[in-house]
Amino acid sequence: MTAPSKQRIHDLLQQLGLSPDASLHDVKQAYRQRVKSLHPDKNPGQDTTAAFQQLQHTYQTLVQYYQYGAQPPPVQPPSHHTKEEITTPVSFANQAPKPPPPIPNPVIKQAIVCRHCRKDRQGLRYRCWQKVTGLIIITRHKLVSGIWCQHCSLRLALKINIWNLLLGWWSITGPWHTIRSWWTNTLGGKTPLAENSKLEYRLALQHIAKSRFNEAIGHLYWLKHYCQNQAMQDKVNQLLHQLGDPSEAVAQPPESTHFFKSQFILLSLMILLISLPILIWQQAFEPLALVSKPPISANPIAPEAQHQALYRSHRLGSHYTLDAVALLSAPDIKSAIITRIGQYAPVNVVSKGPQGWVTLSTTKGLQGFVAEQLIGFGNHTIAKRYQCQQYPGPRPFNGELLGQHNGKKRLSIENPHTNDAIVLFRQQNKTVQLVYIYAQQQIHVQRLPNRIDNIIIRHGQFYNHACRTFTANLEERKEPLTIISNQQKLQL
Known part of the structure; x- marks a missing residue:
């Protein structure tokens, strides 16, 4: 094989988009970029096999040139050659470059599909699920094994976990086995390495037969990382070489972390299933509870002579x-x-x-x-919310200021509502002043504090001085307010 000329090397570098002074590192980097765009799996609608093979030949020629320079690579002669044959120079002029190995096209006798949905979906795995049944003294374990996809595996894990929750507790060791099996099933069940290694290799061949090279490369690299069998490793390396030694970056992972994301949902469902019967049982048998509520301590109280009844x-x-x-x-x-x-x-x-x-x-x-x-007076829910535990005092007069903070601001307020109202003037989240307004009345309020930025308006009946609110027909809303001038008006 004769060494390529400098003009030939320049032409090959131009094919890769490189200058004549490019280094071996530049050649490898340009080759990696081109091989991703010309790979047959990246162009399903075009035939890029010839261009891909030409790129492989260009890369091999440039690598040999950078490694051996202008001299051809050394050739080891056979041991049975004579001395004259060994010293005679060998001509490589008439030999064509060796093409890369062809892309394999295996024949699949039986397709690998999910046991439940009978489809070739993502995440096919050989899984073993743990089913627990408690029988007072004995705890029975049953392994449900087979090939399932991710979608069917999630549904099956939920069904088996519900079975374990309902029937796995009724034995001495049942709670421990139920919790352990729940954790195993939630993470996708047991996945034996030996069975899944054979399954991954068969899935890789099945994807190659269907021209799904990215998924096939993902299965092969999974085997390369996790399989310990040397014979299987040799088969994987041979398949990867036939596919053009692709990078792991183009591989599609054979399985996602779907089970790890769904374990929180399964945990919530299990907690709900555990707590719901307990709550129903407590609600149904509350009158029969062995521990009664503490008695209410209240002594008889006579009416006060000075008490003045209101409303x-x-x-x-x-x-x-x-x-x-x-x-x-x-x-x-x-x-x-x-x-x-x-x-x-x-x-x-x-x-x-x-x-x-x-x-x-x-x-x-x-x-x-x-x-x-x-x-x-009024609603017990409102009274409990605002802690209205005192008898309401007399009704305030119209326009009465019920707070302690005063200022120099003025405001005209109109209450067209059919119930009385109180307005709480606030600075940020602190109430600094209150004013009481009768129904369908208008007042002019003076001595309001400065820097008021929001108000709370309450309408209702039976004003209680202790909690500063109404205890019946309460309507409440919050509004922003900034008093700019003394002629400003506010309609409730």
Whole structure:
């Protein structure tokens, strides 16, 4: 084989897009870029086999030139040659360059498909699932093995884990085996290396037969990294050489981390399945619970002589208790106690009794007498939310400032609503002043604080001074506000 001339080397370098002074490193880098674009798998609609083979020949010629210079590579003569034959120069002029090996085209007798869906999907693996059944003393284990894809494996793992959750606990060692099998099944089951090595090689041949070279290269590199069998490694290297020694960067991974992402979903489902029957059982058998709730401590309280009842026209109806109270059988503190009612409990005031007593009924249908000053006005949920545990005071007058901070700002406020309103003036998240406004009234407020940036508007009934809110028909909204001039108006 004669050494190529310098003009020939320059032409080959121009084919790779390189200058005449390019180094061997530049040649290898240009070859890697070209081989990705001319690989037959990257051009399914075009026939690039001839261009790919020409690129291989160009690369081999340039590598030999850079390694041996202008001299041809040394040739080891056979041992049976004579001395004259050895010293006679050999001519390589009439020998054609050796082409790269052809791309293999294996024949697949039986296609490898998923055991459940019967399709050739991504992530085919030979998996073993652990199924646990607890029988008081004995714990039975069953291995469900076969070839499944990722999609069917996820569904099968969920089914087997639900089976283990429902039937795996009922033995002495059942909880331990159930937790261990859940973790194994969630991560994709057991994948024996020997069976999966054979499966990966068969899948690589199957993808090559279907011209899916990237997936085939992914399976081959998986075998190259994880398989320890030397005979299998030789087969893998031979196939990779026939495919043109492709880079691992073009390989498509044979399996993703789908199971690792789904284990949190399976864990949530299992916790839900465990907790749901317990919650249902507690709800159904709460009256039969062995441990009862702590009793409510409330002594009978007589009506106060100085107490002044408010909202007399709204006293009857649904209200709430301001504190824990004792329901008496008669309007007398010495009478028998029917039951005790907790704080913020909903009650229904039936009628007004004599000398500051009221008759009320509980949610369980019990009826008795309680002092009127122990019953609030409005909704028990609102009262519990804002901690309205005191009897409401007199209704504030129209335009009354209920806060402590004053300033020099002025504001005109109109309340067209059918219920009274309070406006909470705030600086960031701190309330600095409150003003009370009657329904369908307009007021002019003075001495408001400076630097107000937002307000909270509340409409309702039964204003409670202790919690600064209404305890019935409460409507609340928040709005931004900046007082710029003294003639500014605000409509609620």
